[in-house]
Amino acid sequence: MKILVGYKRVVDYNVRIQVKPDGSGVVSDGVKLSANPFDDIALEEALRLREKGIATEVIVATIGPADCQAHLRNGLAMGANRAIHVVTSDAIQPLTAARTLLKLIEKEQPQIVILGKQAIDDDCNQTGQMLAALWNRPQATFASKVDVTGNAVRVTREVDAGLETIEVDLPAVITTDLRLNEPRFIKLPDIMKAKSKPLETIEFAALAVESGDHLKTTNYAPPAKRSRGVMVKDAAELVAALKTKGLL
Amino acid sequence: MARILIIAEHLNGKLNSSTARCVTCAREIKPDAIDVLVLSEAPDSIAAEAAKIESVSKVLTVANPANAHALAAVCAPQIAAVAKNGYSHVFAPSTTFGKDLAPRVAALLGVAQVSDVMKANDAHTFQRPIYAGNAIVTVHAPADQILVATVRTASYPAAGNGANAAPIEAMNVSVELPTHTRFVELAQAKSDRPDLQSARRVVSGGRGVGSKENFAIIFQLADKLGAAVGASRAAVDAGYVPSDLQVGQTGKIIAPELYMAIGISGAIQHLTGIKDAGTIVAINKDGEAPIFEVADIGLVGDLFKLIPELEQALN
Ligand SMILES: Cc1cc2nc3c(=O)[nH]c(=O)nc-3n(C[C@H](O)[C@H](O)[C@H](O)COP(=O)(O)OP(=O)(O)OC[C@H]3O[C@@H](n4cnc5c(N)ncnc54)[C@H](O)[C@@H]3O)c2cc1C
Ligand SMILES: Nc1ncnc2c1ncn2[C@@H]1O[C@H](COP(=O)(O)O)[C@@H](O)[C@H]1O
Numbered sequence A: 001m002k003i004l005v006g007y008k009r010v011v012d013y014n015v016r017i018q019v020k021p022d023g024s025g026v027v028s029d030g031v032k033l034s035a036n037p038f039d040d041i042a043l044e045e046a047l048r049l050r051e052k053g054i055a056t057e058v059i060v061a062t063i064g065p066a067d068c069q070a071h072l073r074n075g076l077a078m079g080a081n082r083a084i085h086v087v088t089s090d091a092i093q094p095l096t097a098a099r100t101l102l103k104l105i106e107k108e109q110p111q112i113v114i115l116g117k118q119a120i121d122d123d124c125n126q127t128g129q130m131l132a133a134l135w136n137r138p139q140a141t142f143a144s145k146v147d148v149t150g151n152a153v154r155v156t157r158e159v160d161a162g163l164e165t166i167e168v169d170l171p172a173v174i175t176t177d178l179r180l181n182e183p184r185f186i187k188l189p190d191i192m193k194a195k196s197k198p199l200e201t202i203e204f205a206a207l208a209v210e211s212g213d214h215l216k217t218t219n220y221a222p223p224a225k226r227s228r229g230v231m232v233k234d235a236a237e238l239v240a241a242l243k244t245k246g247l248l
Numbered sequence B: 001m002a003r004i005l006i007i008a009e010h011l012n013g014k015l016n017s018s019t020a021r022c023v024t025c026a027r028e029i030k031p032d033a034i035d036v037l038v039l040s041e042a043p044d045s046i047a048a049e050a051a052k053i054e055s056v057s058k059v060l061t062v063a064n065p066a067n068a069h070a071l072a073a074v075c076a077p078q079i080a081a082v083a084k085n086g087y088s089h090v091f092a093p094s095t096t097f098g099k100d101l102a103p104r105v106a107a108l109l110g111v112a113q114v115s116d117v118m119k120a121n122d123a124h125t126f127q128r129p130i131y132a133g134n135a136i137v138t139v140h141a142p143a144d145q146i147l148v149a150t151v152r153t154a155s156y157p158a159a160g161n162g163a164n165a166a167p168i169e170a171m172n173v174s175v176e177l178p179t180h181t182r183f184v185e186l187a188q189a190k191s192d193r194p195d196l197q198s199a200r201r202v203v204s205g206g207r208g209v210g211s212k213e214n215f216a217i218i219f220q221l222a223d224k225l226g227a228a229v230g231a232s233r234a235a236v237d238a239g240y241v242p243s244d245l246q247v248g249q250t251g252k253i254i255a256p257e258l259y260m261a262i263g264i265s266g267a268i269q270h271l272t273g274i275k276d277a278g279t280i281v282a283i284n285k286d287g288e289a290p291i292f293e294v295a296d297i298g299l300v301g302d303l304f305k306l307i308p309e310l311e312q313a314l315n
Helices: A037-051 A067-076 A096-106 A127-135 A188-194 A235-244 B020-027 B044-050 B070-082 B096-109 B216-225 B234-239 B303-314
Strands: A002-005 A010-011 A033-034 A057-064 A082-086 A112-116 A139-149 A154-159 A163-171 A172-176 A199-203 A216-221 A230-232 B003-005 B033-040 B058-063 B089-093 B113-117 B117-123 B125-130 B135-140 B147-151 B168-170 B181-187 B200-204 B228-231 B258-263 B277-285 B299-302
Touching: A002 A096, A010 A230, A033 A037, A033 A067, A037 A057, A037 A067, A037 A139, A037 A172, A057 A067, A057 A096, A067 A082, A067 A199, A082 A096, A082 B258, A096 A112, A096 B096, A112 A127, A127 A139, A127 A172, A127 B070, A139 A163, A139 B070, A139 B096, A139 B135, A154 A172, A154 B096, A199 B303, A216 B058, A230 A235, A230 B303, A235 B277, A235 B299, A235 B303, B003 B020, B003 B070, B003 B096, B020 B033, B020 B117, B020 B147, B033 B044, B033 B070, B044 B058, B044 B168, B058 B070, B070 B096, B070 B181, B070 B216, B089 B096, B096 B113, B096 B147, B113 B125, B216 B228, B216 B258, B216 B303, B228 B234, B277 B303
Parallel strands: A002 A057, A002 A112, A057 A082, A082 A199, A112 A172, A139 A172, A230 B299, B003 B033, B003 B089, B033 B058, B058 B168, B089 B147, B113 B147, B200 B228, B200 B258, B258 B277, B277 B299
Antiparallel strands: A010 A033, A139 A154, A154 A163, A163 B181, A216 B135, B117 B125, B125 B135
């Protein structure tokens, strides 16, 4: 069985994003880029399913600009068998991403598609659900445990009320939550090996995807700032301060 | 003409307050109608609750055993069908329920979704956070499409409850429902404490609390204050508390009147979850911890010494 993994490149989670003074965007020059943390978890899960003998091949896919190749090589170094790069210089929105990934599904016929639950740049949390809808297949979002049994998979999901378990027939889309696994570190020899693994490049236009980029962003603003308050020296002062604010 | 359809969130026969928060967001648009849709096996009591929410025009119910559990793959085609009855907007709360469901509805309708609406400038212009809340963008959606959005519940108080008596209408929706997705179980930690997402007070512990056993000290303080308990990701990852207590970018986004962060450093991903809190109190032994940059009241010291003193002072 093949597994397709969504592997988006985003601004590294440690970077403190700054909004440009003119509100036209965020400062991106020289900012560190990394794999979306949820996508590293997605890839790790796929690799574990291959190591268990459930999957035979793991494919990482990115829709992004031409310089995403190094990012995909990282995915290959982590252990993916091959990579697909859909090249577009435009930042696409989730509906377009889902329609593009559907084209790759039609081509590759994976049984399981694993995406991150959200990309930490746009924080949309949409693509996996949209893809499952377009594919007319099940979705198991926010997964913290994945058990494949024959033609179905049992997924434990982190929901507000606790942990929900659902069973879905394959093929299906799974999206990862943080506690599904801890991604492995890439070892130096694997980086060398990754250089010879297949990396297929497809021009976005060649897939003839109907654009779903319906939203226009006009302004970027920094969030309302909370300012530093007062320091108290002990518990009694804390209680007094809370009383003054009418909170006790 | 704006007609907004709000998808009711409910569990065990009870309406979640996230639904009334969506109503407040919908009101910002000054729509012609705000209808609430209840999909359930037995929707009557839930619909009765929804009908009381101020500004709700009508409550629609779809009773179907297939709706016993909120499975997105089952709910989405029904919602898409109802939305096509002249609705301009479909709103769901930005809870795990709405986040799972709304994009599936949007894709079936072939439209975009606006996630985590924190302000509606007008019927098709919204503000939402990106980059873990480090930037707020203004997005414009096309007026000639149904707009699907999730509402950031921490940005909106719940619409008032009681005076309204909106009509309730049972609907038949004839769409084919998939059987490829089946509910197995929901493991819910039983707790008599207030619900984290709607509590007026929250006491959260972080890695500094040190262990599952030590977390008792956080629970005790919370009980004293009648507060809900929350946690940082580090505390959840370390197994001190269950995952549904996580506050932050990838956990719960909350807006209590009082938030106490104890043994929490204040990583950006955590702060995203509490930026709408009324008053933030931080207790941390490291005076340089970033949590103090946003705390309204800060206290530097060892939590194991300070919490018992705090409980004393509260008596
Ligand atoms: C994609 C992604 C998503 C994330 N989502 C979230 C999220 O939703 N929520 C979240 O919280 N984090 C999230 N994180 C993790 C986040 O980056 C931090 O790692 C995490 O918040 C740290 O938790 P902490 O403050 O408890 O631990 P630490 O950063 O280790 O801080 C512990 C604090 O306790 C203090 N301390 C220790 N002992 C004592 C004592 N005896 N008395 C008083 N103080 C003491 C220390 O001084 C320190 O400041 C996410 C990370 C990533 C990459
Ligand atoms: N451009 C992209 N390339 C590859 N995967 C993507 C892309 N956009 C979204 N995804 C996948 O969809 C997930 C959710 O993204 P989003 O809906 O944007 O929050 C990500 O974690 C990825 O797995």
